[in-house]
Amino acid sequence: MAEFLQFLFSGLTVGAIYALVALGFTLIYNASDVVNFAQGEFVMLGGMVTVFAAAAGVPLPLAAVLAVAVAVVVGLMLHRLAIEPVRGASPVTLIIITIGASIFLRGVAAVVFDKNFHSLPPLAGSDPWIIGGAALLPQSVVVLIGTGAIVAGLWFFLTATLTGKAMLATAANRLAARLVGINTSAVIGLSFAVSAAIGGIGGILIAPITLTNYDVGTVLALKGFAAAMLGGMGHPLGAVAGGLLLGLLEAFGAGYVSSQYKDAVAFLVILVVLFAMPQGLFGRGVVERV
Amino acid sequence: MTVRRFVASPYALVVAVAIVVAVLPLVLPSGLYLRVATLVFINALAVLGLNLLMGFAGQVSLGHAAFFALGAYAVAVGPTHLAIPSWAALIGGVALSGLTAFVVGRPILRLKGYYLAVATLGMGLLTALVIGNEVAWTGGPNGMPVPRLVILEWRVSGSQTWYWVAGISLTLGAWVAVNLIDSPTGRAFRAIHDSETAARVLGIDIARYKLIAFVISAMYAALAGAYVALFDGFVTPDTSSFLRSIEFVVMAVLGGLGSILGSVVGAAILVILPQLLTVFHEYEHIVLGLIMIVFMIFLPAGIVPSLAAAARRRAT
Numbered sequence: 001m002a003e004f005l006q007f008l009f010s011g012l013t014v015g016a017i018y019a020l021v022a023l024g025f026t027l028i029y030n031a032s033d034v035v036n037f038a039q040g041e042f043v044m045l046g047g048m049v050t051v052f053a054a055a056a057g058v059p060l061p062l063a064a065v066l067a068v069a070v071a072v073v074v075g076l077m078l079h080r081l082a083i084e085p086v087r088g089a090s091p092v093t094l095i096i097i098t099i100g101a102s103i104f105l106r107g108v109a110a111v112v113f114d115k116n117f118h119s120l121p122p123l124a125g126s127d128p129w130i131i132g133g134a135a136l137l138p139q140s141v142v143v144l145i146g147t148g149a150i151v152a153g154l155w156f157f158l159t160a161t162l163t164g165k166a167m168l169a170t171a172a173n174r175l176a177a178r179l180v181g182i183n184t185s186a187v188i189g190l191s192f193a194v195s196a197a198i199g200g201i202g203g204i205l206i207a208p209i210t211l212t213n214y215d216v217g218t219v220l221a222l223k224g225f226a227a228a229m230l231g232g233m234g235h236p237l238g239a240v241a242g243g244l245l246l247g248l249l250e251a252f253g254a255g256y257v258s259s260q261y262k263d264a265v266a267f268l269v270i271l272v273v274l275f276a277m278p279q280g281l282f283g284r285g286v287v288e289r290v
Numbered sequence: 291m292t293v294r295r296f297v298a299s300p301y302a303l304v305v306a307v308a309i310v311v312a313v314l315p316l317v318l319p320s321g322l323y324l325r326v327a328t329l330v331f332i333n334a335l336a337v338l339g340l341n342l343l344m345g346f347a348g349q350v351s352l353g354h355a356a357f358f359a360l361g362a363y364a365v366a367v368g369p370t371h372l373a374i375p376s377w378a379a380l381i382g383g384v385a386l387s388g389l390t391a392f393v394v395g396r397p398i399l400r401l402k403g404y405y406l407a408v409a410t411l412g413m414g415l416l417t418a419l420v421i422g423n424e425v426a427w428t429g430g431p432n433g434m435p436v437p438r439l440v441i442l443e444w445r446v447s448g449s450q451t452w453y454w455v456a457g458i459s460l461t462l463g464a465w466v467a468v469n470l471i472d473s474p475t476g477r478a479f480r481a482i483h484d485s486e487t488a489a490r491v492l493g494i495d496i497a498r499y500k501l502i503a504f505v506i507s508a509m510y511a512a513l514a515g516a517y518v519a520l521f522d523g524f525v526t527p528d529t530s531s532f533l534r535s536i537e538f539v540v541m542a543v544l545g546g547l548g549s550i551l552g553s554v555v556g557a558a559i560l561v562i563l564p565q566l567l568t569v570f571h572e573y574e575h576i577v578l579g580l581i582m583i584v585f586m587i588f589l590p591a592g593i594v595p596s597l598a599a600a601a602r603r604r605a606t
Binding site for chain 1: 344350352397398400401402403404405407408409411412413415416419420423532536539540543547572573574575576577578579580581582583586587590
């Protein structure tokens with residue numbers, strides 16, 4: 001039982017971060033049909049900027065705010081400089097542009113920061129709580145609460161504010177949204193900003209547990225993408241469920257099957273799910289229009 | 291056949307590739323350049339196959355390094371652990387790669403767009419994991435040496451020899467590709483690319499033709515992988531990495547999807563560029579990322595098709 005709980009805790013913690021990355025993918029995809037492979041770099045920026053700002057003497061809360069701001073600015077620039085100019089391009093073109101942006105950002109981070117691993121002090125102390133024989137880090141609880149707060153905040157934003165509704169309208173039908181007077185280009189820009197902020201916050205929350213360096217974004221982008229697909233691309237709730245599920249699969253795969261093949265367990269399950277349900281767990285079937 | 295008609299025919303491309311292969315050694319000043327040219331040809335071979343899948347049949351693969359690595363490790367593991375002669379391992383690796391693509395492709399190719407992307411990505415990742423973890427067979431993260439290729443009494447070694455092997459293989463690969471594109475199978479590929487529904491209405495067995503494209507592209511990739519391993523005399527798990535898969539896709543798209551010549555140009559740019567950038571080693575990723583973005587913004591159709599279109603505009 002202790003073992004089971006331990007895997008559950010670590011799976012949920014990592015899964016929460018995957019969920020945030022997947023959520024970022026989903027927001028941008030819904031608004032613009034772009035799968036943003038640079039999503040993981042926002043997580044990297046969140047962690048790295050906080051670490052280096054704090055090291056330069058900026059108080060930690062301010063450093064965190066600064067990091068999120070940097071991520072948002074980068075997200076907006078990515079949209080303005082690399083995505084907006086190729087509006088309506090094919091998915092392959094967009095995949096290459098965002099992967100190019102991700103390689104670029106990683107290269108900049110390696111030069112501006114460094115290539116070492118860094119950690120942040122945990123928000124709520126570092127002594128683990130023992131629950132049923134399993135150790136639970138307070139920071140894990142912070143990660144889960146943070147993720148929950150982001151999901152709730154996003155839900156409120158999308159359903160209760162006019163801007164959020166404009167975003168939903170753009171996701172549902174871009175042409176119709178433009179016809180009723182929504183500035184869809186601004187909404188797409190906003191989706192990049194919100195995604196970047198979510199990624200940045202995720203990066204700050206997870207840094208005390210998993211450490212951060214210039215290269216963490218690559219794997220997170222792959223996992224987040226996989227999680228988003230697992231849930232069914234375009235479903236915010238599916239993304240969260242997919243992320244948590246992927247985290248749990250990895251943790252239990254590592255614990256009960258093989259720690260070397262933990263990623264294999266996760267991806268095998270994703271492949272099986274996709275074969276059985278080609279639209280993901282929460283996706284609807286689409287009718288191809290001729 | 292008049293000169294004009296020949297230039298317009300797809301076979302002119304094959305002749306162009308053959309001429310480049312034949313003339314290049316006369317102008318290249320040293321063995322190092324010959325080495326780089328060899329790597330360009332080998333990569334172009336893999337990209338050519340990927341282009342058949344992506345550019346003609348319109349199916350994305352973000353995991354083609356899996357087949358590349360399968361070919362590379364076949365010529366490493368076969369002779370070392372199974373006492374299979376190198377040449378047989380080379381053929382076996384290519385056949386195994388095609389067989390793997392056949393088995394995996396059946397379920398995977400039912401998926402579309404980004405779902406296909408994530409499935410192929412998963413396939414690539416699983417291959418990389420197996421190669422990285424089965425240390426007894428593959429040497430794990432350290433990689434393993436590859437014995438020289440010996441065909442009958444002929445030891446295939448040295449930049450000079452490999453240059454010709456790679457160059458002639460690329461020419462033959464281009465010839466096969468051009469023939470394929472011009473056949474009913476090639477036309478079926480393009481029909482699927484344009485509209486699956488329309489292709490199905492015309493009676494094209496979509497699943498079958500997608501699978502054919504996938505298997506062929508996997509065999510091209512495996513041959514290229516085997517060549518690289520034999521040429522370097524060493525193989526590492528890098529051959530199977532996600533970045534390697536992405537490089538192939540970038541080569542294909544940068545040069546021009548659906549363009550045979552584009553595959554060669556794309557491979558040339560991505561192989562030569564890092565060689566030029568070794569001076570600015572620290573900025574290599576920054577430059578590579580910028581190039582990917584800038585080219586996609588200004589030449590979204592790829593270099594060769596964009597230039598061809600510009601030339602046509604000028605001619606009229």
